[in-house]
Amino acid sequence: MSMAEDKKETEKIGRCAMCADMCKYSCPTYLAAGRETLSPQKMARLILYDEKGLLEDKKDFLDLMFQSAMCGACSRHCIYDDYDLRKFIHRARVKAFESGVIPEDVRKRVETFRRFGNPNGERKLIARGAGDTGYFISCSSYKDEDLLKATEKMLSKSGLAIRRFGGGDMCCGAPLYYAGDMKGFRQASLKMKAEIEKKRLRRVVIDCPTCVKTMTEMYREIGVELDVEITHSVQFIEGLLKQWKLRFRRNRRVVTLHDPCILSYDLALSSAPREIIATLGFNLKEPVYTKEHTHCCGGAYGAKIGDHRLKDAVTSMRLNELKQTGADIYVTACPTCKAVLSEINMKYITELVAEKIVAKR
Secondary structure, three states, rough: HHHHHHHHHHHHHHHHHHOOHHHHHHHHHHHHHHOOOHHHHHHHHHHHHHHOOOOOHHHHHHHHHHHHHHHHHHHHOOOOOOOOOOHHHHHHHHHHHHOOOOOHHHHHHHHHHHHOOOOOOOOOOOEEEOOOOOEOOOOOHOOOOHHHHHHHHHHHHHHHEEEEEEEEOOOOOOHHHHHHHHHHHHHHHHHHHHHHOOOOOOOEEEEHHHHHHHHHHHHHOOOOOOOOOOEEEEHHHHHHHHOOOOOEEEOOOEEEEEHHHHHHHHOOHHHHHHHHHHOOOOEEEEOOOOHHHOOOOOOOOOOOOOOOOHHHHHHHHHHHHHHHOOEEEEEOOHHHHHOOOOOOOOOHHHHHHHHHHEOOO
């Protein structure tokens, strides 16, 4: 980074540090814990102090950087168009990782990744089907038998040639990115690029919003470009329904949709799942915090939030918000969100589709 670019970045974090801090009322970690140090402005101020060498307690500062959900709520509600606090928080996490000062839950997750090539442990490789469209089974999807069965049913009914791949040591590398392990992240990104090129894919469909963001945005940050179209599953399903690749039975039950933070804030895909729900005939009942005002589910342990108690507080807050709708069915478009919010029998949107589709004649 040049001196001019560095000065510009310092000006950005300085503006945030001196802001009125109204975005904190959209921040899930601040709302769940009620601690001012978790508000975006206070985090920005501490980052600025650190960059100026004014902090004495580095350990507590670096530990705080792992108490952000990295969801993008503050960026979505920021008055500055060219600013994303997560960039600066991530830079601090890289410092923490290089210094060996990371939360225990994060350390365990990184160690598992280094051993097995994914954050979950040993697993079988998935490789079946043919064609130049691939359906990547993400780490979170791999653990979800109901989602895998629903996906298989939907793909087989569509009549399209789809190559399924995933499992084993295939992962987009996002767990390493959020841990601050940029060397490991680059290795994972190059491995994914090689897998896609080996399969000669032109398009890859993915259930996980974080995978989509990682492979389209974060790869570019480190100079890794994928010459392939990356599509989230809600876009793929919406296309199938519009092209009449699937036929379905309508259902009038009440559904509440939990918008995944990355899907809504970063990928701007809040309308697609609603179009699918409407097409299937369900009645949608929105929670108070929805679409561009959604709240993060808290994520998996040791993932984006390094403090398990804070993660649980964020999850509990979101569960209570969703329960208030009293819906018959709760649905989302992120396999991690589905697992984290399992207390309300959350479904992935593909499961709704699979339950209602019939073979096209």
